[in-house]
Amino acid sequence: MIKLVQHTLQRELTLAYRRRADLLNPLFFFVLVVSLFPMGITTDLDKLTEMSGGVLWVCALLASLLSLDLMFRNDFEDGSLEQMLLSSAPPQVIVLCKIFCHWLVTGVPLTLLSPLLSIMLALPGHALPVLMASLLLGTFSLSLIGSIGAALTVGLRKGGLLLTILIMPVLVPVLIFGTSTVQAIVLGLAWPGYLAFLGAFTAGAFALAPWLTVAALKVSVCD
Amino acid sequence: MTKLAVANNLFCERDDRILFKDLSLNITQGEIVHIKGPNGAGKTTLLRRLIGLSWVVEGDLSWHESVSESGIRPDGHRFWYLAHRPAVTLMQTPLENLAFAVAMHQADVSEPSLWAALADVGLKGFEDVPAHSLSAGQQRRVALARLYLNLPQIKLWVLDEPFTALDVQAVSQLETTIESFAEQGGTVIMTSHHGLHHTSVRELHIGAAA
Amino acid sequence: MWQLFVRWFHKWSSPKWFYEMSKPWSFWLGWAALLITTTAIIWGLGFAPVERLQGNSYRIIFIHVPSAFLSEAIYVTIAIAGAIGLIWRIKLAYYVAKICVPLGMSMAFLALATGAIWGKPTWGHWWVWDMRITSMLILLLLYIGLWALHNAMERPESGDRAAAILALVGVVNIPVIKFSVNLVTTLHQPATLKFTEKAPMHISMLIPLLLSILGFYLAFLALMLVRSRIEILRRERKAKWVQQEIEQLGNR
Structure with a gap:
C-alpha cells in the first residue's frame, strides 16, 4: 500500500511538472482578478482593508475551481482512470493521493502568493499568518469537495462550467468560514473559533470525499 | 478444471436496441475465450460487464472465489485488463507507464524485468522517450508490455482488441504469447476480429448473427 | 415482520405495481390537496385577522411558509430516494428523485419570490442577506x-446515479x-435578525397556516405520483405492459 501511495504521488507530481503551463493559469487568474477589485470598487485603503479577506478568499476559490476540471480529465481520456478503479488497492487511496497532489500544486501556490496580494489590498500585517493558515486549510477542502464534482463531470465533453455550477453552492461554508476568520482578526475579534470550524469542515470532507469521488468516478467510467 | 466464471441470462440493451439476450457463458481455467461478433454487437460491453465496469448488462454473473471479490469484480491483482483506451499516459515514458501499471497491482517487479518486458515488445531504445512521440502501434505496445512481465499472481487476461494497430510480426508474437500463457494454466478472455488457431481457443459468437 | 416489510418494499419497487397502485392515490390526493389548499388560502386571505404590526402584508405567509417548508422536504426526499437507488439499485427510486427536482426547484423559487414581496413592505428592501433567505438561495442553487x-x-441512467451522488453531497x-x-449574517447584520423573530401566532392565523402547509404537502404528493407515472411510461417504454397502456391511453 505504501508503495502504491509513493508511486501515485510520484506520478502525479511528475505529470504536474510536465504540464506546468496548465498550473500557472489559476495563479495568473488569481493575481489578475484580485488586482481588478481595487480598480472596480475603490482605491481607498481603509475600505480595501475591510474587504481584503473576502476578496482574497473569493478569488482563491474561483482560481482553484478553474483547475479542478483537469484533476481526472487526462486520466479519463487515456484510460488510466479505469485501471485505477480496477487496482488491487482500494481506489479511494489513489483518489486521495490525486486530491493531495492537486492541493500541492494549486492550493499551496495560491497560499504562497497571497502575501503579495494582501499587500495590494492593505491587509494588516498581523493578519497575514492567519490568512495563510485559513487558505491552506480551505484550499485543501476545496480540492477534496471539488474532486467529487470533477469526477461527476469528467465524462462530459464540456464539463468545466457545469462543474462550477455543481460545486459552488457546496463550497459556501468554506468561503464563509475562511472569510470570517480573516475578517475577525482584521477587526480584532476572536478568530480561532472560525479557523476551528474550517478545520472541522475540512476533516469532514477528508472523511467523506474519497468515497463519494470513487462512486462518482464509477458513474463516469462505467457504461 | 476449475470454472472461473459462470454467467447466465445476460441481457444487454442499448439505445433502444437489444444487443444480446439469454446469453450464457462459462469460463474454465486454462482456456482462451474468444468473443466474436460484428462491430457494435456488444463485445466490449460484455467484456466490461465481466470485470465490473458496465451497468447496462443485466443478468447473473459469478466468479470463482479465488477470483471474485464480493461477486462484483475479480480481485484486482489477479488480472490484466487491456482496454480500448490503452491507459498509456502520453506525458510519461514507457518505463514510467509500465512501472505505474505494476504499482497499481501492488506487485514487486525489479527494474531489469521492466526493461526486459519493454524489449520483448520491441521498444528497446524507446524506454525513456515520452510516449507522445511514439507511433500509435508503439503506444499499443507499451500497454502490451504488461503481458510480458510474467507476474505469478496474475492468472487472467482480459483483452479488448489486443491486435489493433500492430504489424504482422507483432501480431504473431502476441498470438504465441497468449497461447503459451494459456498452456501454463492462464485464462484469456478476449475480443478480436483476428482468428486464433489453438486447441484451447473457444469461440463465442454474439450479436446480429445469432 | 421484517420479511413482510421486505416483500412490501419489493412490491413498491416494481414500476408496474407502482403505476397501477398510484392511480387512485394520485386522484384522491390531488382532490384533497386542491380542497384543503383552496380552503386554507381563502381563509388566510379573507377571514384571518389582520396582524397588529404588519397589517395585511403578513398574509403572504400562507404561501411563503408552506413553499419554504416543502422545498427543504423535497430536497431530503430526493437524497433519500437517490440513496435507495444507489444502494438497492431500484430504478423507481431514481425516477422519483428525478421528477422531484423541478418540483423542489419551483418551491424554492416561490419561497424566494414571496419572501422578496413580503420583504419590501416589512423591511423596506426586496432583498436582505438574512440567514433564511440566503440559505434558501443556496438551496435553489443546489436544485x-x-x-x-x-x-x-x-x-439517463448515468444522470440518475450522478444526481443521486450530488444530492447526497448536498x-x-x-x-x-x-x-x-447563520454565522456570517449575524456577524455582519445583527439588526436584521430582530425582524425575523416571530411573535407567538394567534390561533386564528395558525389554523389556516397549518391547513395550507398540509395542502401543499398533499399537492406535492399528488404531483409526485402523477409525474412519476409519466416518467415510468417514458423510461419503461419498451416494456410490454407500458406499450399496451399507451395504446389504451391513445384510444381513449
Missing part, C-alpha cells in the same frame, strides 16, 4: 445543479450551510 447535471448526461451539507450562513 439548479441537480437539474443541470441530469440534463448534461447523455444517458444533503450532508445543508446543516453546515445553514450554520455557516
Whole structure:
C-alpha cells in the first residue's frame, strides 16, 4: 500500500511538472482578478482593508475551481482512470493521493502568493499568518469537495462550467468560514473559533470525499 | 478444471436496441475465450460487464472465489485488463507507464524485468522517450508490455482488441504469447476480429448473427 | 415482520405495481390537496385577522411558509430516494428523485419570490442577506445543479446515479450551510435578525397556516405520483405492459 501511495504521488507530481503551463493559469487568474477589485470598487485603503479577506478568499476559490476540471480529465481520456478503479488497492487511496497532489500544486501556490496580494489590498500585517493558515486549510477542502464534482463531470465533453455550477453552492461554508476568520482578526475579534470550524469542515470532507469521488468516478467510467 | 466464471441470462440493451439476450457463458481455467461478433454487437460491453465496469448488462454473473471479490469484480491483482483506451499516459515514458501499471497491482517487479518486458515488445531504445512521440502501434505496445512481465499472481487476461494497430510480426508474437500463457494454466478472455488457431481457443459468437 | 416489510418494499419497487397502485392515490390526493389548499388560502386571505404590526402584508405567509417548508422536504426526499437507488439499485427510486427536482426547484423559487414581496413592505428592501433567505438561495442553487447535471448526461441512467451522488453531497451539507450562513449574517447584520423573530401566532392565523402547509404537502404528493407515472411510461417504454397502456391511453 505504501508503495502504491509513493508511486501515485510520484506520478502525479511528475505529470504536474510536465504540464506546468496548465498550473500557472489559476495563479495568473488569481493575481489578475484580485488586482481588478481595487480598480472596480475603490482605491481607498481603509475600505480595501475591510474587504481584503473576502476578496482574497473569493478569488482563491474561483482560481482553484478553474483547475479542478483537469484533476481526472487526462486520466479519463487515456484510460488510466479505469485501471485505477480496477487496482488491487482500494481506489479511494489513489483518489486521495490525486486530491493531495492537486492541493500541492494549486492550493499551496495560491497560499504562497497571497502575501503579495494582501499587500495590494492593505491587509494588516498581523493578519497575514492567519490568512495563510485559513487558505491552506480551505484550499485543501476545496480540492477534496471539488474532486467529487470533477469526477461527476469528467465524462462530459464540456464539463468545466457545469462543474462550477455543481460545486459552488457546496463550497459556501468554506468561503464563509475562511472569510470570517480573516475578517475577525482584521477587526480584532476572536478568530480561532472560525479557523476551528474550517478545520472541522475540512476533516469532514477528508472523511467523506474519497468515497463519494470513487462512486462518482464509477458513474463516469462505467457504461 | 476449475470454472472461473459462470454467467447466465445476460441481457444487454442499448439505445433502444437489444444487443444480446439469454446469453450464457462459462469460463474454465486454462482456456482462451474468444468473443466474436460484428462491430457494435456488444463485445466490449460484455467484456466490461465481466470485470465490473458496465451497468447496462443485466443478468447473473459469478466468479470463482479465488477470483471474485464480493461477486462484483475479480480481485484486482489477479488480472490484466487491456482496454480500448490503452491507459498509456502520453506525458510519461514507457518505463514510467509500465512501472505505474505494476504499482497499481501492488506487485514487486525489479527494474531489469521492466526493461526486459519493454524489449520483448520491441521498444528497446524507446524506454525513456515520452510516449507522445511514439507511433500509435508503439503506444499499443507499451500497454502490451504488461503481458510480458510474467507476474505469478496474475492468472487472467482480459483483452479488448489486443491486435489493433500492430504489424504482422507483432501480431504473431502476441498470438504465441497468449497461447503459451494459456498452456501454463492462464485464462484469456478476449475480443478480436483476428482468428486464433489453438486447441484451447473457444469461440463465442454474439450479436446480429445469432 | 421484517420479511413482510421486505416483500412490501419489493412490491413498491416494481414500476408496474407502482403505476397501477398510484392511480387512485394520485386522484384522491390531488382532490384533497386542491380542497384543503383552496380552503386554507381563502381563509388566510379573507377571514384571518389582520396582524397588529404588519397589517395585511403578513398574509403572504400562507404561501411563503408552506413553499419554504416543502422545498427543504423535497430536497431530503430526493437524497433519500437517490440513496435507495444507489444502494438497492431500484430504478423507481431514481425516477422519483428525478421528477422531484423541478418540483423542489419551483418551491424554492416561490419561497424566494414571496419572501422578496413580503420583504419590501416589512423591511423596506426586496432583498436582505438574512440567514433564511440566503440559505434558501443556496438551496435553489443546489436544485439548479441537480437539474443541470441530469440534463448534461447523455444517458439517463448515468444522470440518475450522478444526481443521486450530488444530492447526497448536498444533503450532508445543508446543516453546515445553514450554520455557516447563520454565522456570517449575524456577524455582519445583527439588526436584521430582530425582524425575523416571530411573535407567538394567534390561533386564528395558525389554523389556516397549518391547513395550507398540509395542502401543499398533499399537492406535492399528488404531483409526485402523477409525474412519476409519466416518467415510468417514458423510461419503461419498451416494456410490454407500458406499450399496451399507451395504446389504451391513445384510444381513449
